[in-house]
Amino acid sequence: MAASKGKSKKHSGWREFGEDNSIATEKATPDLPPEKQNIRVQSTRAGRKGKTVTVITGFQSKTETLQALLKKLKSQCGSGGTLKENEIEIQGDHKQKILDILKQLGYKAKISGG
Incomplete structure (x- = not known):
């Protein structure tokens, strides 16, 4: 035991919240067709x-679909x-053009706000 005194041991025990739970905590995003969004x-x-x-908000699509859009x-x-948290942000005021596209x-799209 005296020989291992200088070496630090990594503590490995049971953890309820592990270091890498990215798969478990990832939200399941339904990929709905455009006409249902x-x-x-x-x-x-x-x-x-x-x-x-x-x-542009209200998307229920995968990230790859939103990147293409x-x-x-x-x-x-x-x-x-840019794409931030399932919202698309386009620089400038392009409400009507984006609505038409x-x-x-x-997509079932509406202009929101004033």
Whole structure:
């Protein structure tokens, strides 16, 4: 025992909340067809230092589907954008253009807010 005194042992015991539970805690996202999703399109400046962005919410799709949609919307609007927590943000005020594109793709979309 005296020889192992200087070495530190890693404690391995039962843990209720392990270090890597990413698979267990991952939300199951249903991948609904576009016509069964209720999408809201809204322009806002809140928390963006006065810059207007168009936020699209209400998606119930996988991340890969949303990434493809994001790419299409960015190219159609000619501006940048991002995907945050199943919400798409497009830089600038493009409510009507995005609404038209989403309806062409089969989504049930509405303009939300004023």
